[in-house]
Amino acid sequence: MKKLMTVTTLFISALCNIASQAAEGDVGVAADMGDRYCTTCHGVDGLGNIAIEAPRLAGMEAWYLKRQLENFRAGIRGTHGEDIQGIAMRPMAAKLSDESIADIVDWVGDWDFVPAEATVDGNVNQGRTAFQSCAACHGANAEGNEALGAPALAGQNDWYMITQLRNFRAGFRGSHQEDTYGSQMLTMSKTLRDEQAIINVVSYINTLQK
Amino acid sequence: MTNPVSRREFLNLLGAYGGTSAVLQAGTALGFMPGNSQAAEISLQASTGKKVAILGTGISALTTAWELTKAGYDCTLLEASHRPGGRMFTVRAGTVIDEIGNYQRCEWDDDPHLYFNAGAARIPSIHSSVLKYCKELEVELQVFVNESKTAWVQDDAMNGGKPVRNTDYSSSMQGFVSEMLAKSLGKEELDSSLTESESETLLGMLRSFGDLNEDMLYKGTVRAGYGSGGFLDHGTKRDVIALRDLLKTRLAGNVMVTTQEGTGSGPLLMQPVGGMDRIIYAFANRLGDRIKFRSPVTEVMVTDDGVEVAYERNGVTEVLKADYCFNCIPSHLMSGIPNNFPAEYSEALNYIRRGKAYKAAFQAKERFWEKENIYGGITWVNAPTQQIWYPPHNIHGKKGVVLAAYNFGGANYTEMSQEDRIEDFLKHGEKVHPNYREMAEKPITIAWHRMNHMLGCAPRWARNRGGWSDKEEQMYETLRQPVNGRHYLIGDQSTQHSAWMESAIQSAHYALADLDQRVRSEPA
Numbered sequence: 094m095k096k097l098m099t100v101t102t103l104f105i106s107a108l109c110n111i112a113s114q115a116a117e118g119d120v121g122v123a124a125d126m127g128d129r130y131c132t133t134c135h136g137v138d139g140l141g142n143i144a145i146e147a148p149r150l151a152g153m154e155a156w157y158l159k160r161q162l163e164n165f166r167a168g169i170r171g172t173h174g175e176d177i178q179g180i181a182m183r184p185m186a187a188k189l190s191d192e193s194i195a196d197i198v199d200w201v202g203d204w205d206f207v208p209a210e211a212t213v214d215g216n217v218n219q220g221r222t223a224f225q226s227c228a229a230c231h232g233a234n235a236e237g238n239e240a241l242g243a244p245a246l247a248g249q250n251d252w253y254m255i256t257q258l259r260n261f262r263a264g265f266r267g268s269h270q271e272d273t274y275g276s277q278m279l280t281m282s283k284t285l286r287d288e289q290a291i292i293n294v295v296s297y298i299n300t301l302q303k
Numbered sequence: 304m305t306n307p308v309s310r311r312e313f314l315n316l317l318g319a320y321g322g323t324s325a326v327l328q329a330g331t332a333l334g335f336m337p338g339n340s341q342a343a344e345i346s347l348q349a350s351t352g353k354k355v356a357i358l359g360t361g362i363s364a365l366t367t368a369w370e371l372t373k374a375g376y377d378c379t380l381l382e383a384s385h386r387p388g389g390r391m392f393t394v395r396a397g398t399v400i401d402e403i404g405n406y407q408r409c410e411w412d413d414d415p416h417l418y419f420n421a422g423a424a425r426i427p428s429i430h431s432s433v434l435k436y437c438k439e440l441e442v443e444l445q446v447f448v449n450e451s452k453t454a455w456v457q458d459d460a461m462n463g464g465k466p467v468r469n470t471d472y473s474s475s476m477q478g479f480v481s482e483m484l485a486k487s488l489g490k491e492e493l494d495s496s497l498t499e500s501e502s503e504t505l506l507g508m509l510r511s512f513g514d515l516n517e518d519m520l521y522k523g524t525v526r527a528g529y530g531s532g533g534f535l536d537h538g539t540k541r542d543v544i545a546l547r548d549l550l551k552t553r554l555a556g557n558v559m560v561t562t563q564e565g566t567g568s569g570p571l572l573m574q575p576v577g578g579m580d581r582i583i584y585a586f587a588n589r590l591g592d593r594i595k596f597r598s599p600v601t602e603v604m605v606t607d608d609g610v611e612v613a614y615e616r617n618g619v620t621e622v623l624k625a626d627y628c629f630n631c632i633p634s635h636l637m638s639g640i641p642n643n644f645p646a647e648y649s650e651a652l653n654y655i656r657r658g659k660a661y662k663a664a665f666q667a668k669e670r671f672w673e674k675e676n677i678y679g680g681i682t683w684v685n686a687p688t689q690q691i692w693y694p695p696h697n698i699h700g701k702k703g704v705v706l707a708a709y710n711f712g713g714a715n716y717t718e719m720s721q722e723d724r725i726e727d728f729l730k731h732g733e734k735v736h737p738n739y740r741e742m743a744e745k746p747i748t749i750a751w752h753r754m755n756h757m758l759g760c761a762p763r764w765a766r767n768r769g770g771w772s773d774k775e776e777q778m779y780e781t782l783r784q785p786v787n788g789r790h791y792l793i794g795d796q797s798t799q800h801s802a803w804m805e806s807a808i809q810s811a812h813y814a815l816a817d818l819d820q821r822v823r824s825e826p827a
Contacts, residue, residue, distance in 0.1 A: 130403045130404070130755060132599075132639075133403060133636070133755055133756060133758060134403075134639075134758060135639070136638075136639025136640065137601045137602070137639060137640050137641055138601075140639065140641070141639070142635070142636070142638050142639030143638055143653055144634065144635035144636075144637075144638035144639070144652075144653050144655075144657070145635055145636075145638070145639065145657075145758060147639070180717075180718050181717065181718075181752070183718075184404045184405070184717070184718065184720070184753070185403055185404045185753075186404075187404065187720075188404050188405075
């Protein structure tokens with residue numbers, strides 16, 4: 094009997110609603126998010142999402158995030174035909190105003206830094222050796238160095254760093270003539286001989302604490 | 304006119320694939336009589352208010368909520384977006400298209416005929432579960448014309464880029480293929496495979512299928528329409544397009560197979576009157592305030608005796624505690640939501656790829672296609688836009704909404720600006736209809752890869768064209784088992800035939816049957 098009553102109630106409320114809602118089409122307008130769309134791809138609290146290949150933003154330095162958003166907006170990054178993930182990001186940034194970028198950087202700054210889980214298992218010892226040349230800019234603990242324009246690496250998603258190192262080595266990132274810091278990184282990435290060297294160095298970075 | 308491909312060449316080609324007799328022998332399913340496709344009967348044990356959290360409001364979620372609510376469960380649906388339905392999305396006057404970085408608001412005339420199904424758009428007659436709910440929820444249906452023989456086929460490589468009628472293409476292709484097969488029946492190996500009577504039947508069918516003459520040759524047909532006359536005067540045949548010319552386009556596969564209902568795209572399909580979201584709102588209106596909109600899920604924790612779901616609403620994090628959870632959040636978004644799923648389950652969840660697809664549409668100032676004898680159906684274009692659909696409803700009305708692009712599997716639009724997308728489909732469309740550009744008003748585009756809270760179209764499981772690997776089958780089974788008997792993954796991502804509402808609904812039925820069994824076996 095209880096079940097029957099529920100069904101009846103459902104139908105009565107349905108009849109009331111149909112006139113008011115179905116004819117309208119939409120239940121409501123999209124939430125006013127401004128340009129705060131980041132978490133759809135970059136995951137809850139910007140923790141990164143491997144399925145979208147969108148890296149963690151939580152804990153990213155404000156100055157680095159700002160520069161990358163500006164580079165994407167200007168087409169300095171994300172315009173090389175082989176930079177698949179960059180191409181996906183570029184249209185998201187293309188329409189951002191200076192104010193939107195400042196707002197996003199602010200917002201992202203609210204998210205707590207939680208180191209990413211390791212997903213690769215390379216040779217840490219060999220990675221440590223290779224990392225010596227990285228440390229000059231990124232710091233001995235991969236903590237980043239704003240004065241040199243080098244972001245922190247420790248705690249970042251390893252799969253993202255691997256993609257970026259591959260892209261730098263192949264010239265998919267950093268070959269735009271206005272990408273000053275990217276071109277430095279492009280040169281430095283050549284010191285990593287092959288895919289295994291990339292995995293090794295990233296495996297070593299996984300052992301570092303920011 | 305060029306020479307047709309010789310029959311010998313064609314038969315050699317057949318031989319390369321194992322030979323025709325091999326095919327004949329393989330097809331031994333005589334006597335197979337398929338049963339009618341019927342929707343599952345859902346008969347859940349009545350519940351006294353067990354709490355259920357349903358994540359997302361795609362059709363699998365709405366089905367689940369509807370069935371559980373009828374049985375007395377206490378359901379709450381959390382929807383990240385401002386609207387229900389996920390990929391069952393209809394655009395009409397005033398609709399917001401919430402694409403990241405490309406917000407659009409549809410400004411078409413406010414007219415019930417002027418709508419566009421941006422996701423699911425067609426219901427095959429064998430999709431019994433969808434039809435069952437349409438009937439139960441009184442969603443009015445009408446016929447959708449999926450194939451029109453007067454629509455066009457256009458390829459820059461064929462006929463100097465000028466479009467040809469679907470019928471000119473398909474009738475000629477049928478004619479040539481029939482002629483070649485009829486001739487091959489003379490071969491000794493085929494004679495030994497068929498009895499005389501079977502051969503006669505087959506030849507008769509081929510003569511009819513290809514409209515062959517007494518010599519079993521294809522010399523044109525009036526099926527493609529008349530060259531002249533046909534009503535007051537005797538009709539004359541139109542010129543035959545040579546086989547070699549037909550083969551200049553790779554669209555043959557698309558043009559020739561739109562009538563295969565088994566895969567969901569038969570000649571007679573259906574659509575709800577007024578838009579596909581009529582089904583969504585039929586559910587949603589009945590569920591009322593059980594649905595919380597603009598409430599993105601931020602954490603899913605399966606506990607010993609239930610599930611705790613955190614979500615954000617008006618900037619505040621709230622926690623919903625439930626006995627069970629049914630989750631249709633796309634797997635690629637779920638990967639970015641903290642959870643405590645077992646490693647094996649997460650691995651499978653992360654494995655599913657987000658499918659690519661995009662569509663575009665515009666409001667046409669006039670129903671220009673009707674002046675070209677087209678009343679519904681699909682024009683095939685060998686360009687990224689791929690398809691043009693003409694609305695089968697409101698015939699001879701003032702305006703209509705034309706689907707200007709439908710690329711299933713492509714993501715070109717993802718990288719293009721709105722202006723470039725529009726220019727792209729106009730450029731290709733005017734090769735078919737010279738006045739296309741002039742007719743197009745207020746275009747909209749749907750790039751599923753960039754739609755907020757979706758970021759993709761139909762999920763893709765198999766990485767290889769050959770089909771599902773054992774590993775993939777295994778992961779699929781992993782995801783079909785509820786985590787701790789509490790968390791069910793539903794939606795077309797949890798089926799082996801994605802992109803169809805029927806699959807999504809059946810995934811819900813599958814999960815509901817499992818839940819019901821568990822509930823029934825609980826100690827009283």
